[in-house]
Amino acid sequence: MGDVEETGYYQEWLKAVPEAITGDTLWRVEAYRLALFVSELAWQDCTRLAQDKRTVALSDQLYRAVGSIGANIAEGYSRGTGKDRARFYEYALGSARESRDWYYKGRHVLGEQVTEHRLDLITRIIRLLLTMIPDQRGCVLKEDPSTYET
Numbered sequence: 001m002g003d004v005e006e007t008g009y010y011q012e013w014l015k016a017v018p019e020a021i022t023g024d025t026l027w028r029v030e031a032y033r034l035a036l037f038v039s040e041l042a043w044q045d046c047t048r049l050a051q052d053k054r055t056v057a058l059s060d061q062l063y064r065a066v067g068s069i070g071a072n073i074a075e076g077y078s079r080g081t082g083k084d085r086a087r088f089y090e091y092a093l094g095s096a097r098e099s100r101d102w103y104y105k106g107r108h109v110l111g112e113q114v115t116e117h118r119l120d121l122i123t124r125i126i127r128l129l130l131t132m133i134p135d136q137r138g139c140v141l142k143e144d145p146s147t148y149e150t
């Protein structure tokens with residue numbers, strides 16, 4: 001995926017975000033902006049998923065998980081200590097991974113192109129959070145590389 005900032009839809013969406021949100025210092029946090037954008041996309045995606053009987057429950061789970069990413073970043077950003085902020089960023093990280101899982105499960109309805117775009121966007125948020133968390137904790141967070149076999 002190219003940079004999301006280069007896409008026309010993202011640029012149009014940015015213009016429509018109210019000043020009450022963009023005027024807050026939280027808006028400078030890239031992970032928050034992307035989380036808010038993916039929740040915009042998820043609204044449309046969940047509408048599609050809810051129209052198929054097999055994915056009605058999945059659409060609810062997906063929308064809750066996606067919405068939780070930005071909400072936890074916002075709450076963490078407002079905390080007074082780095083340790084407190086890191087805890088909420090970790091919640092956001094868990095929600096991002098959950099969202100990615102739900103998107104993958106909805107791929108049969110959403111299609112390959114939409115699914116790949118959402119997975120890439122959420123993976124980008126995950127990477128940002130993996131940088132933000134140790135920065136707030138004052139330590140390095142490293143995940144061991146995993147080998148997957150089928």
